[in-house]
Amino acid sequence: MKTENLTKEYSSKNGCFNINLEIEKPIVFGLLGPNGAGKSTLVKTLVGLLRPTRGKAFLLGKPFDDIVIKSKIGYLPENFKYPDWMTAYEVMEFHCQLLKMKNYKNEIYSLLEKVGIIEHKDKKIRLFSKGMQQRLGLAVSMLNRPEIIFLDEPTSALDPIGRIDVRNIIIELKNQGTTVFLNSHLLSEVEKVCDKVAIINNGYIVAMGTIDELTRKALKVTFVLDKVDSKLFEIISLKNINILNHSQTTLELELSSHEDVPILVEEFVRSGYKIYEVKKSQELENVFLQVIGEGYFDVGNNKILF
Numbered sequence: 001m002k003t004e005n006l007t008k009e010y011s012s013k014n015g016c017f018n019i020n021l022e023i024e025k026p027i028v029f030g031l032l033g034p035n036g037a038g039k040s041t042l043v044k045t046l047v048g049l050l051r052p053t054r055g056k057a058f059l060l061g062k063p064f065d066d067i068v069i070k071s072k073i074g075y076l077p078e079n080f081k082y083p084d085w086m087t088a089y090e091v092m093e094f095h096c097q098l099l100k101m102k103n104y105k106n107e108i109y110s111l112l113e114k115v116g117i118i119e120h121k122d123k124k125i126r127l128f129s130k131g132m133q134q135r136l137g138l139a140v141s142m143l144n145r146p147e148i149i150f151l152d153e154p155t156s157a158l159d160p161i162g163r164i165d166v167r168n169i170i171i172e173l174k175n176q177g178t179t180v181f182l183n184s185h186l187l188s189e190v191e192k193v194c195d196k197v198a199i200i201n202n203g204y205i206v207a208m209g210t211i212d213e214l215t216r217k218a219l220k221v222t223f224v225l226d227k228v229d230s231k232l233f234e235i236i237s238l239k240n241i242n243i244l245n246h247s248q249t250t251l252e253l254e255l256s257s258h259e260d261v262p263i264l265v266e267e268f269v270r271s272g273y274k275i276y277e278v279k280k281s282q283e284l285e286n287v288f289l290q291v292i293g294e295g296y297f298d299v300g301n302n303k304i305l306f
């Protein structure tokens, strides 16, 4: 997937602007951003539902609007509604017919099984909960065994078990060679599953990189010790480490590398301190707040397009 200055500007002047993305091999790519940032707009443009105002996009080596591409991508929209008089099986069957699939019964059963609603296959949609509908939408989006699948907030209606199920499906898709483009504002979810992340704010990509690259500069670690005293501060100051917060027994530090954690633990223990806990704070959340708050983030050699 490649985009070159891809822009969709609504008459309201909102949208997404100058998007430059490049995904070379099957990965899980996360697009993260607050409400109204432009995530759905970008995905709708890539799947051909919106016409770009300017710029280019290529999927699987072809222009994104090439008709051949449509049969190779999957799309789970953020807000969708299937006719409520149909059963889950009928919805799947309808999409199989649209895709001109033959002998689809087993495929339908296997996908409904995968998303955990096989026992509801003959139930009408009007009796489905939001989460069950979302699971059905996910099954529909996988029907054509897509090479790229766009999932717009796939877990917004799901309970924690449902979220884990979707995470496992995403990982399985990637392992089968499918590129997964995941829109989300759930940081922990993106952190667990994505190989690469872009953060979008006000329509612009403000940071992009692997989770490791993005979080390198925002590593916060809290140590819970038997005591925090001047000797401990001295050890830390000799290492040029920033102290973010402390109490009589806790110490929050800003570290530049994960490797600093075992080094510090060893040094604290050698100096006679007891360590009860070492907690890394949700790192991507720190980056997210930093970028969204300040509108700018430096990610080493990665592109910053703000």
Ligand SMILES: Nc1ncnc2c1ncn2[C@@H]1O[C@H](COP(=O)(O)OP(=O)(O)OP(=O)(O)O)[C@@H](O)[C@H]1O
Pocket (backbone or CB within 6 Å): 010, 011, 012, 014, 015, 033, 034, 035, 036, 037, 038, 039, 040, 041, 042, 078, 185
């Ligand atoms: N059809 C439209 N016409 C005009 N403006 C629109 C239209 N659709 C979306 N917008 C505006 O474009 C901006 C981006 O919206 P978009 O739906 O892409 O955001 P999002 O990141 O997907 O948000 P959310 O997380 O809330 O779903 C918002 O300011 C929104 O109000």
